[in-house]
Amino acid sequence: MLTQLLSTKAINTQITGSKVAPAPHPVSDQFGAIAGHVGLVATEFSYRKDEEIYGEDEPAEYVYQVISGAVRSYKLLSNGRRQIGAFHLPGDVFGLESGAAHRLAAEAIIDTSVRLVKRASLEKVAGTDVQVARRLWTVTASELHHAENHMLLLGRKTAMERVANFLLEMDRRLAVPGMMALPMCRRDIGDYLGLTLETVSRALSQLHAQGILGFSGARQIVLRNRQRLHNLDT
Amino acid sequence: MLTQLLSTKAINTQITGSKVAPAPHPVSDQFGAIAGHVGLVATEFSYRKDEEIYGEDEPAEYVYQVISGAVRSYKLLSNGRRQIGAFHLPGDVFGLESGAAHRLAAEAIIDTSVRLVKRASLEKVAGTDVQVARRLWTVTASELHHAENHMLLLGRKTAMERVANFLLEMDRRLAVPGMMALPMCRRDIGDYLGLTLETVSRALSQLHAQGILGFSGARQIVLRNRQRLHNLDT
DNA sequence: CGTCCATTTGAGGTGGATCAACCCTAGTGG
DNA sequence: CCACTAGGGTTGATCCACCTCAAATGGACG
Numbered sequence: 161m162l163t164q165l166l167s168t169k170a171i172n173t174q175i176t177g178s179k180v181a182p183a184p185h186p187v188s189d190q191f192g193a194i195a196g197h198v199g200l201v202a203t204e205f206s207y208r209k210d211e212e213i214y215g216e217d218e219p220a221e222y223v224y225q226v227i228s229g230a231v232r233s234y235k236l237l238s239n240g241r242r243q244i245g246a247f248h249l250p251g252d253v254f255g256l257e258s259g260a261a262h263r264l265a266a267e268a269i270i271d272t273s274v275r276l277v278k279r280a281s282l283e284k285v286a287g288t289d290v291q292v293a294r295r296l297w298t299v300t301a302s303e304l305h306h307a308e309n310h311m312l313l314l315g316r317k318t319a320m321e322r323v324a325n326f327l328l329e330m331d332r333r334l335a336v337p338g339m340m341a342l343p344m345c346r347r348d349i350g351d352y353l354g355l356t357l358e359t360v361s362r363a364l365s366q367l368h369a370q371g372i373l374g375f376s377g378a379r380q381i382v383l384r385n386r387q388r389l390h391n392l393d394t
Numbered sequence: 395m396l397t398q399l400l401s402t403k404a405i406n407t408q409i410t411g412s413k414v415a416p417a418p419h420p421v422s423d424q425f426g427a428i429a430g431h432v433g434l435v436a437t438e439f440s441y442r443k444d445e446e447i448y449g450e451d452e453p454a455e456y457v458y459q460v461i462s463g464a465v466r467s468y469k470l471l472s473n474g475r476r477q478i479g480a481f482h483l484p485g486d487v488f489g490l491e492s493g494a495a496h497r498l499a500a501e502a503i504i505d506t507s508v509r510l511v512k513r514a515s516l517e518k519v520a521g522t523d524v525q526v527a528r529r530l531w532t533v534t535a536s537e538l539h540h541a542e543n544h545m546l547l548l549g550r551k552t553a554m555e556r557v558a559n560f561l562l563e564m565d566r567r568l569a570v571p572g573m574m575a576l577p578m579c580r581r582d583i584g585d586y587l588g589l590t591l592e593t594v595s596r597a598l599s600q601l602h603a604q605g606i607l608g609f610s611g612a613r614q615i616v617l618r619n620r621q622r623l624h625n626l627d628t
Numbered sequence: 629c630g631t632c633c634a635t636t637t638g639a640g641g642t643g644g645a646t647c648a649a650c651c652c653t654a655g656t657g658g
Numbered sequence: 659c660c661a662c663t664a665g666g667g668t669t670g671a672t673c674c675a676c677c678t679c680a681a682a683t684g685g686a687c688g
Contacts, residue, residue: 235546237628243549245542258535263542287524294520297531301492304534307541308497312469312477314548315588319644346667354549359644361668377653378667394471553676580635590677595636611685612635629688636683645675651668658661 200285202275207268213255216265220257222276226250229272230343233264234351244352246306247344249333253299270343314354317394322353323363324392327373331383342379367392434519436509441502447489450499454491456510460484463506464577467498468585478586480540481578483567487533504577548588551628556587557597558626561607565617576613601626 204227207213213224216235224231231248245264248254255266257279286293313322326349327340334340342349346357353360364381367373372389374382383389438461441447447458450469458465465482479498482488489500491513520527547556560583561574568574576583580591587594598615601607606623608616617623 235542237546237550239628241550243546245545258532259539263539286528290521290524290527293524293527293531297527297534298492300531300534300538304538304541305493305497307538307545308469308479311479311541311544311548312471314545315477315585316471316475345665351549356645357667358646358669362644365668394473579633591635592637592678593676596676599636631688632686634683634685636681638681639679641676641678642674643677644673646673647671649668649670652666654663654665656661656663658659 200277200281202277204273204275206271206273209268209270211268213266213268213274214262216263217261218265219260220255220262220279222255223253223279223282224248224255224266225253225275227273227275229274230269231266231272231274232269232344232348232352233266235264242351243354244348245310246303247348247352249343256296256299256303258300269348319353319355319359320363320366320392321394322355323349323360323367324389326353327367327381327383328386328389328393331386338382339376340381340383342381344379346378434511434515436511438507438509440505440507443502443504445502447500447502447508448496450497451495452499453494454489454496454513456489457487457513457516458482458489458500459487459509461507461509463508464503465500465506465508466503466578466582466586467500469498476585477588478582479544480537481582481586483577490530490533490537492530492534503582553587553589553593554597554600554626555628556589557583557594557601558623560587561601561615561617562620562623562627565620572616573610574615574617576615578613580612 207229213231214220214222226248228250230250231252231254232244233246233248233254234242234244236242246254247269248266255262255276257263282292282296286296313325317325330342331340334342344352346360349355350357350360364373367389368375370388372383372385372392374384376382441463447465448454448456460482462484464484465486465488466478467480467482467488468476468478470476480488481503482500489496489510491497516526516530520530547559551559564576565574568576578586580594583589584591584594598607601623602609604622606617606619606626608618610616
């Protein structure tokens with residue numbers, strides 16, 4: 161769904177490569193839904209680990225799609241508390257706003273390359289093409305759907321339920337059967353789940369001790385029993 | 395913004411009044427954005443206190459606008475835990491989905507009357523009229539905006555910050571200068587803020603003791619110092 | 629004027645936060 | 659190829675903000 165917004169058929173111009181730009185291979189998706197209609201110019205760009213892509217309340221000039229790597233969208237509180245609203249993985253569209261500004265900041269979690277189009281050109285096309293307008297709505301509706309589920313998690317789930325939920329979400333979205341290679345550190349996971357990094361670590365250790373998951377490196381995780389994990393999520 | 399989606403100019407048919415139907419007087423808003431274009435048939439309907447409007451995962455057949463009263467949208471966890479995602483007050487549009495089903499349930503908090511249109515007819519109009527399509531997107535984007543702020547609250551704010559935030563939100567949205575008449579009980583507030591009703595009550599008592607707010611009945615609140623409340627929100 | 633909830637208030641318990649070592653391991657440079 | 663280092667991760671000990679359980683109070687409505 162999200163992956164249909166930006167098109168590979170568009171003219172991809174390599175602007176920069178502040179580091180390596182891994183081969184663009186989003187996911188198995190039928191692109192061209194938009195660029196099929198119009199010759200929307202998409203550009204590729206790369207960000208290094210921890211580089212800011214845009215800041216909170218910054219004018220929303222571009223819409224992005226992750227080609228490779230991973231991105232975190234977050235809000236900050238004065239005293240340094242952070243809430244990550246979403247992780248964006250290859251194929252995901254992010255930074256799409258209906259209003260004028262980005263409401264969360266975005267940073268590359270690891271070296272990341274993105275495809276981007278000018279928001280203005282997208283809006284222009286949407287003003288003509290109802291299909292495109294529909295797709296913009298759908299992208300935002302998907303984000304809302306995720307946010308609604310996440311509010312339930314943040315407001316009412318226990319630490320173990322949150323971590324189990326996180327693992328299942330990543331398992332589904334990283335979608336590499338078997339090993340799961342998490343791009344983010346424990347602090348990111350904590351800030352996503354409304355927990356501290358220590359609590360995340362303890363929950364993972366407990367799941368490991370119960371044989372529900374296996375490690376091969378802190379960020380290389382194998383789920384050994386999705387069913388039990390699902391039960392723990394409530 | 396939200397209030398422009400449904401139009402008073404549409405044909406309002408009184409279908410039922412399971413109780414009284416208070417005078418429709420949404421807010422000061424310029425309707426007709428949609429019904430100006432097409433003769434969308436809007437219907438009025440009333441729900442009694444605690445009556446379900448639709449359930450979670452139920453097919454999304456209608457889009458609603460609160461005329462009078464108040465509505466809570468929520469998700470439940472198996473063991474009875476509840477997270478209220480939003481309160482809908484007069485003028486607010488709710489129940490709009492891009493997909494097939496409602497992702498949260500909705501109930502009247504007090505006796506409530508709503509205006510509603512068939513989602514299918516709205517979709518049909520949106521398929522022709524880009525303005526309407528844009529408006530649907532904007533409504534969903536507003537909900538997402540609220541959800542993003544609420545994730546920050548649920549994940550990272552203290553009890554006092556949450557309650558202060560809630561009071562300021564209600565003050566802004568109920569928008570009756572001076573007295574604020576809350577339609578919802580302490581449990582609803584707690585389930586909205588990810589707290590227990592006791593914690594909400596204690597925070598309100600503390601704000602009262604500090605002279606930041608005044609009571610005349612548990613749900614009749616006067617904010618005496620919005621600035622201090624805003625500081626407490628962080 | 630009594631009944632029934634909603635709300636408040638109190639007392640004590642606890643899940644997760646905080647503070648503090650310690651331990652890995654990937655990356656670096658010799 | 660190996661020793662060193664730094665940052666990420668784990669684990670332990672203690673604390674505390676909020677939850678839970680309980681009881682008293684209040685207010686709306688018959």
